[in-house]
Amino acid sequence: QVELVESGGGLVQAGGSLRLSCAASGRTFSRNALGWFRQAPGKAREFVAARTWSGDSTTYADSVKGRFSISRDNIQNTVHLQMNSLKPDDTAVYYCAAFIMIYPSTYDTSSVGSWGQGTQVTVSS
Numbered sequence: 001q002v003e004l005v006e007s008g009g010g011l012v013q014a015g016g017s018l019r020l021s022c023a024a025s026g027r028t029f030s031r032n033a034l035g036w037f038r039q040a041p042g043k044a045r046e047f048v049a050a051r052t053w054s055g056d057s058t059t060y061a062d063s064v065k066g067r068f069s070i071s072r073d074n075i076q077n078t079v080h081l082q083m084n085s086l087k088p089d090d091t092a093v094y095y096c097a098a099f100i101m102i103y104p105s106t107y108d109t110s111s112v113g114s115w116g117q118g119t120q121v122t123v124s125s
Contacts, residue, residue, distance in 0.1 A: 002026040002098040002114035009094060009119030012086055016123070020081040022096030022116055033057075033099040034072060034079040037109065038092035038121075047107045049081060050099065059107055063089075086123045093118040 035050030
């Protein structure tokens, strides 16, 4: 089992930036892909970004390409999501995710083995 703890959410004005962090621990963590999902009120949880352990594969949802950047520190066992040019539509609870596979075949909730508790991001207009 992988334990994931997020931090860094908050309230920001449109056009601003936030950086989310996720600390991972657990025996099965070591080389799994890590990523972020988000869930807005009344909507399904959706994929945001993911990065493999080696960093040779980074994937983003179309809605955040060019604005968000995912990074990973394999020594500190952390993954970060830098969010720039934030929009009100980015308002959601953001969840850190540990995928089941080193190279996930799909980036959806069915590919996730462990979830963090979530952190709220609110973007005001």
